[in-house]
Amino acid sequence: MLQTKELPEIPKIETERLILRKITTDDVNDIFEYASVPDVTTFVLWETHRAKQDSLDFVKFAEEQFDNNISIIFGIEIKNEKKLIGTIDLRNWKAIHKCGEVGYVVSKKYWNKGYVSEAMKAVIKFGFKELHLNRIEAHCEEENIGSWRVMEKCRMKFEGILREKVFIKGRFRTMKMYSILKKEWKEL
Template sequence: MSEQGILELPILETKRLRLRKLKDTDVEDIFRYGSDEEVSRYVTWDRHQSIIDTKQYLEFAKGRYAEKQVAPWGIEWKETGRIVGTIDFIWWKPKHGSAEIGYVLSRDFWGKGIMTEAAKEVIRFGFEEMELIRIQARCLDENIGSSRVMEKAGMRFEGILRKAMFTKGKHWDIKIYSILQDEQK
């Protein structure tokens, strides 16, 4: 890894998942969850209104891959080969050894431990390959499912940032969680 960014986003594998670059052929899978009101309820981006929104997101991701910057991994369900969500480092500060992860998952796969499995693998990669010292994640205070993912991935609750984000027409309290390299199991 270099201070310029991840040279090439690697494929990461777990028992049930393959984390890989997104491809144009993933557009329908991404649109399926990106256009779901329940899925987009607690994320900072707006629900995909049309396949055009999803194609624009794919172009953004492909641009990040080309620039060798932090970018989303598609979460591929090995059993079907379909993309069921994404996970990524939304920012990375090599000088400080810190980064933040963000993620989204299709509602069809909620409650199955999939995002926890993906998060643990990305955290492992961050500590072992990127030489991070701290990895954090945040969620809107009402997003109980995301809080559970962070806790099950080994993160500790640090506190609430009061009215720290304006999205979806209102100011939200934000929960922040983190894990340090020496806390990883």
């Protein structure tokens, strides 16, 4: 199975409207623009960015995650705007099980425009074709309707409720779990 250390760098993936690519220090202003908005960070594990240094630290974190074979964090850039609007990552894959997990965050200005679904379909394809995964899963908070709708649009199947699975921002959160298997996947 392909591991990130076999990839010389984070690949660039193009879709109809997006470029998924490595994030760099040049993206700090765009990252801060969305990561400093409390509505955007309500359902993520990390805290709202309070200073651009938080966004710079995230860029360094993304690089370390890739270098240490933990995850591939792609920046989501709108082609015609040349603007980073969020990130999508493939993480927690296990070579022996050929399983991975996808997660994402996007600027509120770009919600409900199909960008996350478009990015997710591209990352699912990358996971199955390039990393040779058999299963890709995703979790979201039960209350995060927009997120589980993205999963359903990408033909992921609802597998169940994980009661009080994670402790985020001072309280336990119940998660919904979705997945798609390689044999169920067709070019989305």
